[in-house]
Amino acid sequence: MTISTIEENEIPEHFSIFTLVHFRKPADGTGTVILSAAGHHPKCRLVKGQSVVLAYSTAADVAALERGSGEDVATVTCGAAIGISADFTIAPAAGTKNVFEKNEDIVFNLTTDGNAANADIFAFTFESIH
Numbered sequence: 001m002t003i004s005t006i007e008e009n010e011i012p013e014h015f016s017i018f019t020l021v022h023f024r025k026p027a028d029g030t031g032t033v034i035l036s037a038a039g040h041h042p043k044c045r046l047v048k049g050q051s052v053v054l055a056y057s058t059a060a061d062v063a064a065l066e067r068g069s070g071e072d073v074a075t076v077t078c079g080a081a082i083g084i085s086a087d088f089t090i091a092p093a094a095g096t097k098n099v100f101e102k103n104e105d106i107v108f109n110l111t112t113d114g115n116a117a118n119a120d121i122f123a124f125t126f127e128s129i130h
Contacts, residue, residue, distance in 0.1 A: 015128055015130070016042070016127070016128045017047075017125065017126070017127050017128075018041075018044075018125075018126055018128070019123055019124065019125050019126070020035040020036055020106065020123075020124045020126070021121065021122065021123050021124075022035060022108045022121075022122040023119075023120075023121055023122075024061065024063075024110060024118070024119060024120040024121075024122065025119055026055060026116060026117050026118065026119050027116045027117075028110065028113075029110070029113050029116070030109075030110050030111060030112065030113045031109070031110060032066070032107050032108065032109045032110075033107070033108045033109075034068075034105050034106070034107055034108075035106045035107065035108050035124070036105070036106040037105055038068065038102070038103050038104050038105050039102060039103065041100070041102065041106060041126075042102060042128040042129075042130075043099065043100070043101055043102050043128065043129055043130065044099070044100050044126040044127060044128045044129060045097075045098055045099050045100075045126060045127050045129055046065065046073055046074060046090055046098040046099075046100070046124060046125075046126055047125045047126060047127055048087070048088070048090075048124070048125045049065055049074045049076065049087065049088030049090070049122065049123070049124045049125075050076075050085055050086070050087050050088065050122070050123050051063065051076050051078045051079070051085065051086050051088070051120050051121065051122050051123075052079075052083070052084070052085045052120065052121045052123075053078055053079045053080075053081065053082055053083060053084050053085075053118070053119075053120055054082065054119040054120060054121060055082065055117060055118055055119035056079070056080060056081055056082050056114075056115075056117075056118055057114075057115040057117035057118060058114065058115045059080075059114035059115050060077055060078045060079065060080045060114045060118075061077075061078040061110060061112060061113060061114045061118050061120055062075070062076070062077050062078070062110075062111050062112035062114070063075070063076055063078065063108065063109060063110050063111060063112075063120075063122060064076075064108075064109045064111055065088065065106070065107070065108060065109075065124060066107040066108075066109050067100065067104050067105070067106075067107065068104045068105030068106075068107055069104070070107075071092070072091075072092070073090065073092050073098050073100075074088035074089060074090045074091065074092075074098070074124075075088060075089055075091065075111075076088040076089065076122075078114070078118075078120050088124075099129065100126075106124075108122060
């Protein structure tokens, strides 16, 4: 049996898909959570982000997916009722893309705590690139 090597140009541009999930529990408050630390994920592109409301009281949460440097890559205002989903708007800052290098953190940031009783699920789909 012969094992051959594969050339870089023979690897499809998008060769794997993965998802990162964050659960925002009641009373979590605003702030950041590292979803994947630098060096613990491949170079990847954000394909989609979505939130689903599990518990809601008086005002919606607002969240962002960021680089470790604090740049927003995608943002969302969550739904205003239980069971409502909302897609993240992928709108990277000028001059940047929705691509995360292997050496940078992928960070979730709850920027506005609509109410301490709120709870949400956030899911992000990425495709690895080279």
